[in-house]
Amino acid sequence: MNVTNHQAIAVILLSAFFVYSIRFLGLALGKRLPKTGVFKKAMDALPGTIFAALVFPGLLAAGWQGLIAAVFVVFITKKTGNVMLAMLTGVAAVALLRIPLF
Amino acid sequence: MVFDKGGDFYKGFRASVPTGLGVLTYGLVFGVLCAETGLSFSVLALMNVAVFSGSAQAVIVGMWNDGFPVWQMAVAAAVVNVRYFLLTAAVAPLMEHVGWLGRAWRVHFVTDENWAITMAEWRRSEVTVNHLVGGGVCVGIFWFSSVMVGHSLGFTLENPEKYALDFAFTALFTALAVNMWRGKRDVLPWLVSAGTAFLAWKHLPGAWYVLLGGISGSAAAVLMKEGD
Numbered sequence: 001m002n003v004t005n006h007q008a009i010a011v012i013l014l015s016a017f018f019v020y021s022i023r024f025l026g027l028a029l030g031k032r033l034p035k036t037g038v039f040k041k042a043m044d045a046l047p048g049t050i051f052a053a054l055v056f057p058g059l060l061a062a063g064w065q066g067l068i069a070a071v072f073v074v075f076i077t078k079k080t081g082n083v084m085l086a087m088l089t090g091v092a093a094v095a096l097l098r099i100p101l102f
Numbered sequence: 103m104v105f106d107k108g109g110d111f112y113k114g115f116r117a118s119v120p121t122g123l124g125v126l127t128y129g130l131v132f133g134v135l136c137a138e139t140g141l142s143f144s145v146l147a148l149m150n151v152a153v154f155s156g157s158a159q160a161v162i163v164g165m166w167n168d169g170f171p172v173w174q175m176a177v178a179a180a181v182v183n184v185r186y187f188l189l190t191a192a193v194a195p196l197m198e199h200v201g202w203l204g205r206a207w208r209v210h211f212v213t214d215e216n217w218a219i220t221m222a223e224w225r226r227s228e229v230t231v232n233h234l235v236g237g238g239v240c241v242g243i244f245w246f247s248s249v250m251v252g253h254s255l256g257f258t259l260e261n262p263e264k265y266a267l268d269f270a271f272t273a274l275f276t277a278l279a280v281n282m283w284r285g286k287r288d289v290l291p292w293l294v295s296a297g298t299a300f301l302a303w304k305h306l307p308g309a310w311y312v313l314l315g316g317i318s319g320s321a322a323a324v325l326m327k328e329g330d
Contacts, residue, residue, distance in 0.1 A: 003166055008145045010172045015162055016152035018180035023209045026187035030194025038324050044284075045291050045323030046316055047185040051279035052292040053299035053315025054161070054182065058272035060300065066269060070276050077280040084127045086280075090273030094266035 062094060069093035110229065114220060114236030121215040122244035128156060129245050132163075133252020135270055139166045146253055150246045154210065157278065158183045161312075164271040170309060178309040181316060189217045196224075196231040211238025213245075290326060295319025 003011070034040055059066045073090040077083060136146050141163065153159050158179040165175050190212050197205045208231060216237025223229050299315030306314075 003140070005142070005145070007172055008141070009148070011162060011175050012145065012149045012152055014172060014176035015158060015179040016149075018176055019153055019155055019158050019183050019186065020210060022180060022183055022186045023190045023212055024206065026190030027194050027197065027205055027209045030191035033191050041324045042320045043184075043188055045288070046320045048279065048282040048284065048288055049291050049295035049319025049323070050182055050184070050312060050316035051275060051282055052295040052319060053312050055272060055275045055279050056296035056299050056315075057303035057311055058275065062269050062272060065266075066272065069266075069269065069273065073273050073276045074280050077277045081281075083274070083277040083281070084124075084131065086277040087131070087270065087273040090276065091266045091270050094269040094273075095264065098264070098266060 065094045065097035068097060110232040111236035111239075113223075114216065114229075114233035114238075115240040116236075117219050117223065117233075118216045118237035118240040121219065122240050125156070125215060125241055125244045126248040129248030130252040130255075131270075132156070132160065133249040133254075134256045135252075135267070136163055136249070137253045137256020138267060139163050141166070141253070143250070143253060147246075147250060150249055153179065154242065154245070155179075155183055155186070155213065156245070160271060160274060165309065174309045178312050181309075181313050184316075186212065189214070192221065193217065193231075193234060196220075196229070196234060200231060208235050211235050211242065213238060213241050215241050287323070287326070291319040291323040294322040 055070075059070050062069070069090040072093050073086045076086040076089050080086070133146070141149075149159055149162070153162070161178050161182050162175050165178060170178075190209055193212065197208060200208065212234065216234060219237050220229055220234040223233060295315040295318060298318040299311040302311035302314045
């Protein structure tokens with residue numbers, strides 16, 4: 001299953017090409033983008049919905065421990081704004097909840 | 103001349119140092135996770151320079167050992183970074199007087215952190231593109247060095263599940279998602295996204311769930327009436 005060196009470099013270069021192209025296209029099309037309407041609405045919503053899509057299956061895959069940890073993560077991020085602290089607490093919560101009690 | 107307005111590069115650099123410290127802690131942990139995942143020092147160094155995006159890199163490394171085809175990992179990285187399109191579009195006016203070659207390298211230095219700082223400064227006073235690039239170089243130095251230090255500290259644990267390291271990326275993405283929450287109007291789009299993502303994750307191979315979830319949620323946002 002492990003990634004070979006060739007695959008690693010291919011993944012990185014292809015990702016770099018995509019990510020750079022996005023940066024460059026935004027710059028190139030900057031003035032021509034609609035500032036209102038459907039396109040703007042969709043683009044404004046996209047970052048959040050992508051993260052929702054990214055997170056949800058992972059949380060379910062982690063089971064009830066993951067769901068409880070997620071509550072902690074959300075709470076700490078909201079309270080402190082510290083993403084690192086929230087992440088570490090979430091990981092610690094899952095680790096603790098995985099300890100078999102009997 | 104761009105460089106005549108001396109000091110804007112340094113101003114941007116200095117203004118980005120506080121967020122650089124945030125990048126530093128994130129980078130250290132990310133570096134440790136990369137070592138844990140099995141990325142070599144040189145592969146990671148190449149990624150830091152070539153991709154230069156925390157969220158895209160986190161997605162790539164999160165999928166690293168799961169047997170995904172190369173193109174799917176790259177598409178997933180691109181999908182979480184579609185927002186860069188909006189960031190660079192917003193700073194396009196700052197680069198109007200720069201030639202295309204000059205724009206081509208400068209735009210690589212746009213990250214969430216220094217973009218926000220330059221935009222805030224731009225609202226208060228006049229800025230040049232050097233402010234943005236100075237901030238980007240600052241963030242880049244913090245990012246590169248902290249990730250590499252984290253990787254060097256990196257230890258490989260006998261069974262990472264025991265320490266819930268397999269949950270690290272999910273926890274990180276959850277925290278990042280909280281920061282993207284725009285309030286009530288996100289409820290429906292996020293539910294649609296999560297539901298679609300779950301179905302796609304169950305039934306489709308690879309990373310399609312990220313793309314399909316994101317797009318369907320975004321479509322839901324468009325279809326909602328104003329004021330919903």
